[in-house]
Amino acid sequence: MAEAGMQDLVLIREAEAANGKRIGYAQLTAERSLNALSLPMIRILDAALRRWADDDAIVCVVLHGAGEKAFCAGGDVRSLHRAIVEHPGALPNLPNLAFFAEEYRLDHRIHTHAKPILVWGSGIVMGGGLGLMAGASHRVVTETSRVAMPEITIGLFPDVGGSWFLSRMPRGVGRFLALTGASINAHDLKVAGLADHFVRAADRDAIFERLGTIGFTGNTKADHQTLATMLQAFSQTAGDALPASNLQKHAALIEELTAPDSLATVYRNLTSYPGDDAWLRKAAQSLAAGSPTTAGLVWELLRRSTTLSLAEVFRLELIVALQCCAHPDFAEGVRALLIDKDNQPHWTPATFAELGDDWIAEHFVEPRWPQGAHPLADLR
Numbered sequence: 001m002a003e004a005g006m007q008d009l010v011l012i013r014e015a016e017a018a019n020g021k022r023i024g025y026a027q028l029t030a031e032r033s034l035n036a037l038s039l040p041m042i043r044i045l046d047a048a049l050r051r052w053a054d055d056d057a058i059v060c061v062v063l064h065g066a067g068e069k070a071f072c073a074g075g076d077v078r079s080l081h082r083a084i085v086e087h088p089g090a091l092p093n094l095p096n097l098a099f100f101a102e103e104y105r106l107d108h109r110i111h112t113h114a115k116p117i118l119v120w121g122s123g124i125v126m127g128g129g130l131g132l133m134a135g136a137s138h139r140v141v142t143e144t145s146r147v148a149m150p151e152i153t154i155g156l157f158p159d160v161g162g163s164w165f166l167s168r169m170p171r172g173v174g175r176f177l178a179l180t181g182a183s184i185n186a187h188d189l190k191v192a193g194l195a196d197h198f199v200r201a202a203d204r205d206a207i208f209e210r211l212g213t214i215g216f217t218g219n220t221k222a223d224h225q226t227l228a229t230m231l232q233a234f235s236q237t238a239g240d241a242l243p244a245s246n247l248q249k250h251a252a253l254i255e256e257l258t259a260p261d262s263l264a265t266v267y268r269n270l271t272s273y274p275g276d277d278a279w280l281r282k283a284a285q286s287l288a289a290g291s292p293t294t295a296g297l298v299w300e301l302l303r304r305s306t307t308l309s310l311a312e313v314f315r316l317e318l319i320v321a322l323q324c325c326a327h328p329d330f331a332e333g334v335r336a337l338l339i340d341k342d343n344q345p346h347w348t349p350a351t352f353a354e355l356g357d358d359w360i361a362e363h364f365v366e367p368r369w370p371q372g373a374h375p376l377a378d379l380r
Helices: 039-053 077-086 094-112 128-134 162-166 173-180 186-192 201-211 220-235 251-258 263-271 278-289 292-305 310-326 328-339 357-362
Strands: 010-016 022-028 058-065 070-072 117-120 124-126 138-141 146-148
Touching (some): 010 039, 022 039, 058 201, 058 220, 077 328, 094 128, 094 310, 124 128, 138 186, 162 173, 173 263, 173 278, 173 292, 201 220, 251 263, 263 278, 263 292, 292 310, 292 357, 310 328
Parallel strands (some): 022 058, 070 124, 117 138
8 A cells, every 4th residue: 555644643555456446545543532523633633534535546535543442532622621721711712712612614625525435333433433424425333333422521512523423213212312422333223324334343444445456437326336346246235233222222212311392301311211121221311410511402403404405404513612611511511521520510500400591592693703703604
């Protein structure tokens, strides 16, 4: 394989393929932090995707993570927390404006990229990692995939386009996952419409090797089908490794618990789950212990996003993310979980019963942008 260049935290390279074509590989190499996304990593990825989009010789793009543990365990929230501490109450918080705006721009680019993008979603995929995976054309998961958007535990919300894809999931699944931060596996991802192909984790190298031989032509539509056909062949031999799906097992109950049009009712339904299923009990406990503000933001974002385009969702999420940086819960949640690690967050408001509509509405007020226009105004 021909190496095109290397950065500290992302390895960008190109490999020869059939018909004189090439495949672009981007590997997250921040293995010690489970490949959590930092702003430099986001910039490297975005530059590579832009370059490959304009290169007629590149016929397929692959995003994957170093090591076996994780594709990407989310964003670098420690850096976000540091910027909040250094610029308390700032709106917009300029360091965090750069992070969120450029991350969302990258995610939007993946959603709208014309060429096939294979994301190897094996191991841990959380938050920002799911943002990279959700918009890819060929989302590959394995028996080791463990996915969650656990922002309820840190006082943020499922962003990176989560408001868009969660609001479009069937039977209350999106509401359930967003409110509880429940961990799901590869089978669950297929049920939720967030994965396309299930293969064995051990087949990664064989799949990557096959990419160089399957005859991509440069015809975008045909190349998408060529990649899908190859992955499907590997999927057919992996069926016995597919784990059981909790989302499938509890589909009727999840739909029943999340069906009411009142957040208060859904919150009560989920947090008072009376059964003995360990997965559902953990989901209920996460919501009960999580940020009431996050629950309110999730509900409003999912409500609004059903009628918005993907670009409009990213613009709305940027406003709410920056407001979260200016309000208390995000910094407090990161402190409690990752900085001091006391797991005793002091939420504002402290309880769901104290949550008011005006408080949630504050988080949707658009700030005065440094350059005048919304930083994502050009997304379509």
